[in-house]
Amino acid sequence: MADLHTWQYLAIALLFVWSGFVRSGLGFGGAVLTLPFLLMVYNAPLVFLPVIAMHLLFFSFLTIATAHFRAREGRAENTVNWPFLRYAFALMIVPKLIGVAGVLTLPTNVVSGFIFVVVSVYAVSYLLQRPFKSNSRTVDTLFMLLGGYVSGTSLVAAPLVVPVAASRVQKHELRDTLFVLWFVLVAIKLAAFAWTGVDLQWRATLLLLPCAAIGHMLGLRFHRYTLRSDTGVFFRVLGGGLLVVSLAGLLRMIFGG
Template sequence: MADLATWQYVAIACLFVWSGFVRSGLGFGGAVLTLPFLLMVHNAPLVYLPIIAVHLLVFSGLTITQAHFRHSGKPEEGTVNWPFLRHALLLMIVPKLIGVAGVLTLPTAVVSGFIFIVVAAYAVSYLLDRPFKSKNRAMDTLFLLLGGYVSGTSLIAAPLVVPVAASRVQRHQLRDTLFVLWFVLVAIKLAAFAWTGTDLQWRHHLWLLPCAAIGHVLGLRFHDYTLRADTRVFFRVLGAGLLSVSLVGLVRLFTTTT
């Protein structure tokens, strides 16, 4: 990110504050709700992806550790749904590795379009206070398998995984369960970056990590608010986040293919 204009550095810093906020506030969105805007400021995905990956490992690990000590000795109040996590990882790990290796290449436009249309449908159901509770295990399995593959090729599996998790995990466990899942998946991706010699942008962490930390603290407070608020408020916030993902994704997909 050398030789950028001052406004670009300011914009990137603000977007990493936003990234930290949505990640700790919702449990997802640190990449998918931020990367499209970062690319509009400076189109260099291989610069941003390692930075976002390291931030996720740092802050998700910190949040999970804090939650563990806060609820130690009270397993009934745990914030991670381990049965769902094991189920998701067993389904996602093989397609994740395939995506990382690049063995299978699906048309990007087809995969992205499918993801964002499905997410938009989920989001609207949440905003209308009629959350979709999937009882179709075959469809959920398909979403998790495809989410694993998409996670291997990029860091934007959340649109596929979050609706499945939201249907099967209690809301007070949703964020931390997703954090553990992202931690494992992103660790694999980061290892692949290191193995292939990708620049992990360590020098940029000196100024972007504090930006993400500010957003992280604000997001923690927001997350506490959503847990205290009425269930309808929680699902509307979740729906707004998912709809933002789908709209940004569809607009970007349309502009890049026309």
């Protein structure tokens, strides 16, 4: 990320605070709720995806390990639903690998456009207070298969995977169960990046780690709040902001602005 303007560096730093916040606060969204903004600042998915991925590995491991030790000591109940994870991995691994190959070969504008479209649909579902839901095993399976592919292409599988997980696990298990799922899927993606010679952006990852850590700590507090409160207003505001940013990004790509 060399030769950027000062405002771009500052915007990226603030967006990684946001990324850390939504990841630890919701258990998902570190990519899907941050990439559209990052791509508006600097349109380069393969610059930001490795940084987001490595931050996710670090903070998800830290959170899961903390929860595990608290459970072993009897200070908290188990927060990972392993039966759901076995179900998810069985469906998602193969399309995940196919998706990873896609992000390495498709043009930058195609990947960016795909991300903007997916997030726009996600945002509308929040604005209408009608998030993706399914009432059948067939639809659940379709969502998980497609989620695996989307995770491979852009790390924005949450809109498809979270509704299935939310219908199969307890509320207090959702975040940490998703963390384990994202950890494995992201590790596969990073391994593919390393194998094919993609720059993993180690320097940027370390420089932005304090920003993500600030967001992570704020997100932990927000997560405790969401376990006992209704957050519908928050998601509606978030959905509106994401829709504006995603549509603006698509228009910029179409008209070359």
